[in-house]
Amino acid sequence: LLALPPVEMARRYFQMYTQEINAVWTNPCDYDKHREIWPMSKSCTKLPSFIIVGPQKTGTTALLRFLQAHPMLLGSKPDPVHFEEIQFFLTKNYQNGLDWYQDHFPKPSHPRQILFEKSANYFDNELTPKRMYALLPQVKIVILLCEPAKRAYSWYHNMLFHNDTVAMNYTFFEIVSAPDSSPKFLKDVRNRCLRPGMYAVHLSRWLQYFPKEQILLIDSDRLDNDPVTVLRDLQMFVDVEPVIDYSTILEFNVDKGYFCLKESGCLSSNKGRKYAPMDPVSRSFLTSYYRDHNLNLKTLLNNIGHPFPTWLEKIEES
Numbered sequence: 001l002l003a004l005p006p007v008e009m010a011r012r013y014f015q016m017y018t019q020e021i022n023a024v025w026t027n028p029c030d031y032d033k034h035r036e037i038w039p040m041s042k043s044c045t046k047l048p049s050f051i052i053v054g055p056q057k058t059g060t061t062a063l064l065r066f067l068q069a070h071p072m073l074l075g076s077k078p079d080p081v082h083f084e085e086i087q088f089f090l091t092k093n094y095q096n097g098l099d100w101y102q103d104h105f106p107k108p109s110h111p112r113q114i115l116f117e118k119s120a121n122y123f124d125n126e127l128t129p130k131r132m133y134a135l136l137p138q139v140k141i142v143i144l145l146c147e148p149a150k151r152a153y154s155w156y157h158n159m160l161f162h163n164d165t166v167a168m169n170y171t172f173f174e175i176v177s178a179p180d181s182s183p184k185f186l187k188d189v190r191n192r193c194l195r196p197g198m199y200a201v202h203l204s205r206w207l208q209y210f211p212k213e214q215i216l217l218i219d220s221d222r223l224d225n226d227p228v229t230v231l232r233d234l235q236m237f238v239d240v241e242p243v244i245d246y247s248t249i250l251e252f253n254v255d256k257g258y259f260c261l262k263e264s265g266c267l268s269s270n271k272g273r274k275y276a277p278m279d280p281v282s283r284s285f286l287t288s289y290y291r292d293h294n295l296n297l298k299t300l301l302n303n304i305g306h307p308f309p310t311w312l313e314k315i316e317e318s
C-alpha cells in the first residue's frame with residue numbers, strides 16, 4: 001500500500017488507469033454513497049426529461065420553439081457561446097461538470113413542469129449517447145429524420161448564410177463530391193455536410209445505449225406539414241400534462257411556407273429559407289451516395305418495428 005500526496009497519487013492513478021482520464025458524469029443521487037456527500041445546496045433533479053438530439057437542419061429549431069410555447073415544458077437557458085444550444089455532452093462544456101449543466105436549466109415553478117434540451121449536434125457525435133446514458137439513463141430522446149440529401153443542401157445554404165469561406169468558394173456539388181485526396185479543410189466540410197445524414201449508423205449507436213421505447217423518431221416532412229399531430233404525439237411520448245392542442249397556437253404562414261406561432265410569429269429569416277432547387281447532378285450523386293445508408297435505415301426501422309418516414313418509403317432495392 002502506497003501513501004502519496006493527492007496530486008502525485010492522482011498522477012500515478014491515471015498512469016495505471018488511462019481509460020479513466022476522461023471523466024464520465026453520473027447522477028450523484030443514483031448512488032447512496034454519493035448522495036451522502038452531495039451538498040444539500042445542490043440538486044440532482046434539475047436535469048432534462050427529454051432531449052432533442054438533432055440532427056442539424058431537420059427542423060430542430062421549429063420543434064424547440066413550438067415546445068417552448070407549452071406552459072409545462074421548460075427548455076434549457078441559452079448559452080452565450082452556443083446560443084440556444086448547450087452542447088454539453090459533446091464539447092469541452094462536458095468538462096465543466098454537472099453543476100454547469102444544471103445551471104443551464106431554469107428552476108421549475110410547478111411540480112409538473114418538465115425540463116428539456118435541444119442540441120442538434122448530439123445526434124452524430126460518437127461520445128454523446130454513452131455520456132448521456134451515464135448521466136440520464138431514463139431520458140427520452142427525440143430524433144428528426146429529414147431526407148438526407150435535402151438536409152445536406154440545407155446545411156450548405158446555412159453555411160453560405162454565415163459567409164463560410166469554403167461554402168462561398170465551392171459549389172454544393174464540389175463539396176459533396178470532394179474526393180479523399182482533397183485538402184483537409186474541404187474534406188472536413190464535406191464530412192460535416194454528409195455525415196449526419198448517415199442515419200442508420202448514428203441511430204444504431206443510440207440504440208446500443210437506449211431502448212427503442214425511449215427514442216421518438218419524427219419524420220421532418222410531417223413536422224413541416226402536420227405539426228399539430230407531431231406535437232400531440234410528442235407530448236404523449238414525454239408524458240406532459242396537459243396535452244395541449246397546437247391547432248390553437250399554430251397557424252400556416254403562406255409567405256413563409258411553414259407553420260408559425262400565432263403569438264410570436266415565424267422563425268428567423270435563416271430558417272425556412274427560399275433557395276434554388278438542388279441541381280440534378282448533385283441530386284443524382286447524393287441519391288447514390290445515401291442509397292445504402294437509406295436501405296440500412298429501412299432494415300433498422302423494420303427491426304425495431306417503426307414505420308418509415310414518407311421520404312424513405314420511395315427508396316427501393318434495385
Ligand code: A3P
Nearest residue numbers: 056057058059060061062154258259271272273
Ligand atoms: P431551411 O432553412 O434550409 O429551409 P434546423 O432548425 O434543425 O436547423 O432546421 C432548419 C430547417 O427547419 C429549415 O431548413 C426548414 O426546412 C425546417 N423547418 C421546419 N419547420 C419550420 C418552420 N416552422 N419554420 C421554418 N423552418 C422550418
